[in-house]
Amino acid sequence: MLTIKNLHASIEGNKILRGINLEVKPGEVHAIMGPNGSGKSTLASVLAGREEYEVTEGEVIFQGKDLLEMAPEDRAREGVFLAFQYPVEIPGVSTTNFLRTAVNQVREYRGLEPLDAVKFLSIMKEKMKLVEIDQKLMSRSLNEGFSGGEKKRNEIFQMAMLEPKLSILDETDSGLDIDALRIVSNGVNKLKSSETATIVVTHYQRLLDYIVPDFVHVLYNGRIVKSGTKDLALELEEKGYDWIKEEVNAASV
Amino acid sequence: MTTLTKNKVTDLALGQVPSFNSFQQLRENAQSFLRDKGLPGPKEEEYKFTSISKKLEQSISDFSPANTINLSLDRVKSNIFEGFDGDIIVFNNGHFEAELSRFQAQPYELISLYSSSPENLGKIAKFERDPFVALNSVSFEHGISIKVGRNKKIEKPVLLLFFNQAHKGQVISPRVLIEVEENAEIIFLENSISLDEEPYFCNAVTEIKVAKNAHVHYDRLQNENKKAIIVNNFETDIHRDATFTSVVVSLSGDMLRNNLSLNLLDSGCEGNMYGLYLLDGKTHVDNHTNVDHTKPHAESNELYKGVLADRSRGVFNGKIFVRQDAQKTNAFQQNNNILLSEDATINTKPQLEIWADDVKCSHGCTTGQLDEEALFYLQARGIGKIQAKGLLLYAFAGEVLEHISDKNFRNYLDSLVQERLGSSF
Numbered sequence: 001m002l003t004i005k006n007l008h009a010s011i012e013g014n015k016i017l018r019g020i021n022l023e024v025k026p027g028e029v030h031a032i033m034g035p036n037g038s039g040k041s042t043l044a045s046v047l048a049g050r051e052e053y054e055v056t057e058g059e060v061i062f063q064g065k066d067l068l069e070m071a072p073e074d075r076a077r078e079g080v081f082l083a084f085q086y087p088v089e090i091p092g093v094s095t096t097n098f099l100r101t102a103v104n105q106v107r108e109y110r111g112l113e114p115l116d117a118v119k120f121l122s123i124m125k126e127k128m129k130l131v132e133i134d135q136k137l138m139s140r141s142l143n144e145g146f147s148g149g150e151k152k153r154n155e156i157f158q159m160a161m162l163e164p165k166l167s168i169l170d171e172t173d174s175g176l177d178i179d180a181l182r183i184v185s186n187g188v189n190k191l192k193s194s195e196t197a198t199i200v201v202t203h204y205q206r207l208l209d210y211i212v213p214d215f216v217h218v219l220y221n222g223r224i225v226k227s228g229t230k231d232l233a234l235e236l237e238e239k240g241y242d243w244i245k246e247e248v249n250a251a252s253v
Numbered sequence: 254m255t256t257l258t259k260n261k262v263t264d265l266a267l268g269q270v271p272s273f274n275s276f277q278q279l280r281e282n283a284q285s286f287l288r289d290k291g292l293p294g295p296k297e298e299e300y301k302f303t304s305i306s307k308k309l310e311q312s313i314s315d316f317s318p319a320n321t322i323n324l325s326l327d328r329v330k331s332n333i334f335e336g337f338d339g340d341i342i343v344f345n346n347g348h349f350e351a352e353l354s355r356f357q358a359q360p361y362e363l364i365s366l367y368s369s370s371p372e373n374l375g376k377i378a379k380f381e382r383d384p385f386v387a388l389n390s391v392s393f394e395h396g397i398s399i400k401v402g403r404n405k406k407i408e409k410p411v412l413l414l415f416f417n418q419a420h421k422g423q424v425i426s427p428r429v430l431i432e433v434e435e436n437a438e439i440i441f442l443e444n445s446i447s448l449d450e451e452p453y454f455c456n457a458v459t460e461i462k463v464a465k466n467a468h469v470h471y472d473r474l475q476n477e478n479k480k481a482i483i484v485n486n487f488e489t490d491i492h493r494d495a496t497f498t499s500v501v502v503s504l505s506g507d508m509l510r511n512n513l514s515l516n517l518l519d520s521g522c523e524g525n526m527y528g529l530y531l532l533d534g535k536t537h538v539d540n541h542t543n544v545d546h547t548k549p550h551a552e553s554n555e556l557y558k559g560v561l562a563d564r565s566r567g568v569f570n571g572k573i574f575v576r577q578d579a580q581k582t583n584a585f586q587q588n589n590n591i592l593l594s595e596d597a598t599i600n601t602k603p604q605l606e607i608w609a610d611d612v613k614c615s616h617g618c619t620t621g622q623l624d625e626e627a628l629f630y631l632q633a634r635g636i637g638k639i640q641a642k643g644l645l646l647y648a649f650a651g652e653v654l655e656h657i658s659d660k661n662f663r664n665y666l667d668s669l670v671q672e673r674l675g676s677s678f
Binding site for chain 1: 624625626627629630631632633634635636637638640641644645647648649651652
């Protein structure tokens with residue numbers, strides 16, 4: 001589904017990613033962990049098409065297509081979804097209106113008829129249950145005045161509405177209490193299928209108790225320096241990142 | 254510009270004034286005031302950023318008053334927006350045209366200033382306040398006066414349509430006096446239409462009396478051709494417990510100057526001013542507003558928003574006076590701008606003078622670019638860049654449009670704004 005080869009990216013001249021290689025197949029869950037500043041969020045942003053980042057080397061192939069050539073909206077329409085670490089507040093645009101525009105533009109791209117208001121609302125109601133999101137939030141301005149938990153739930157709700165192939169969760173767990181974490185993870189798990197894949201970017205092993213990864217990768221200094229199963233996450237939880245840093249530093253001497 | 258050219262413009266303007274029988278005293282006084290003061294030059298504080306005189310000198314060669322032009326009923330009808338079924342008052346180059354207007358026996362009185370001279374004309378919009386008011390007072394010809402009697406509620410809105418076309422320039426001087434008596438209610442809508450792409454100078458004066466506990470709404474669209482030079486002087490006297498609300502939406506023109514004054518003359522009255530300007534090309538729009546709180550317990554609200562593209566320029570100057578007597582005043586003012594181009598400019602200036610000590614006043618202005626983070630967020634959900642921009646700008650502009658009182662007019666302006674924001678911007 002997704003092949004990342006030797007991906008290098010920088011922002012304002014600072015090299016952040018220094019040769020990422022990753023292969024994600026349908027049905028898989030990949031967790032990307034690593035210390036602060038290792039490039040986790042940069043990777044998520046580059047995949048979603050954030051313009052501030054400059055890709056200097058490498059390629060990303062998504063379902064046979066060159067992802068890096070595409071505008072952010074086309075990536076979304078092809079089926080890439082980024083759950084933002086910091087969802088943006090947009091005054092004056094209601095969540096319902098925004099989502100209907102988004103869903104119908106994605107449908108148009110995929111050659112599907114636009115949803116009428118009735119059909120859209122019934123789908124919306126059904127998906128809202130998934131993340132236990134309050135109807136009242138839907139008519140309010142997008143994310144404006146939402147609590148941290150509500151914003152993250154709204155991200156997963158949008159994911160449910162857009163039905164992506166590849167979901168990238170950028171620190172969706174940060175700042176969530178256990179209850180909110182459980183709701184968000186439940187939503188993600190229910191949306192998983194043998195045809196979709198998920199990349200979970202996180203600081204904390206805690207999330208991986210709920211969303212169980214098939215692979216865990218450790219990002220350090222812009223490279224994936226270690227990959228393993230979910231046991232690797234447990235090991236990181238226990239021992240921190242220092243031993244990995246030491247391993248890497250020893251190898252490069 | 255030198256004083257010489259400033260005088261030249263004034264002389265030209267005054268030299269072309271036709272002779273009149275009506276309003277002789279007003280005209281003579283305004284004329285001598287204008288001779289003395291002249292039109293505002295570049296050093297005039299009030300016109301510092303909007304040099305109308307210079308613009309007139311460059312664009313207008315003929316300062317004679319514009320005569321009426323051929324205007325058909327079909328043409329009038331084609332400019333009535335969908336759903337509107339109220340009265341229509343048509344102006345042809347500033348001259349009231351009864352034959353093209355439409356009245357449905359609503360209970361108000363309309364008289365032509367050609368045949369009568371209401372005593373209050375010039376009492377609200379005093380010519381000493383601004384040279385352009387003086388110029389209009391000297392040169393207006395066929396304006397109107399509207400009177401809404403006590404306790405009358407005018408059910409359907411009244412639409413004023415100004416059709417303008419003046420070859421080689423020429424000056425159009427519409428004049429409107431509106432007197433809304435105690436407990437009366439009325440909604441006015443206004444649209445100005447250019448009949449071709451040639452330049453003209455329209456110097457309009459509208460003065461409104463809103464008597465005790467009367468309620469008046471006045472919503473305007475300014476969407477004239479790219480060469481039109483417009484000065485709009487709008488002055489209102491608002492009496493005890495009365496409310497007046499103005500909405501101005503400016504979409505096109507060469508140079509527009511809107512002077513809007515709300516005189517809150519007694520307790521319990523309320524004045525609201527809303528404005529939206531969406532500018533592209535080299536359009537220049539200047540909104541100068543003035544609210545004067547003279548007595549306690551009155552309220553004013555003001556919100557002006559602008560989106561500026563290309564080489565356009567916006568000016569906002571909002572004066573709030575709170576006199577010593579005007580305790581317990583609530584006065585709020587806000588001006589927000591989005592610049593879409595590096596060559597677009599906005600000059601914004603709040604001006605508060607508060608002499609009372611127990612008041613709530615606030616003002617604020619912001620100027621920024623379109624929020625790139627918000628844009629990316631929408632794109633990341635599959636919304637195309639142009640639509641995403643349109644969605645964000647429309648959300649910004651919508652806050653002003655929602656104050657338009659008539660639903661059909663609001664829908665009409667809404668569609669014009671959406672069209673503009675979804676395309677060239």
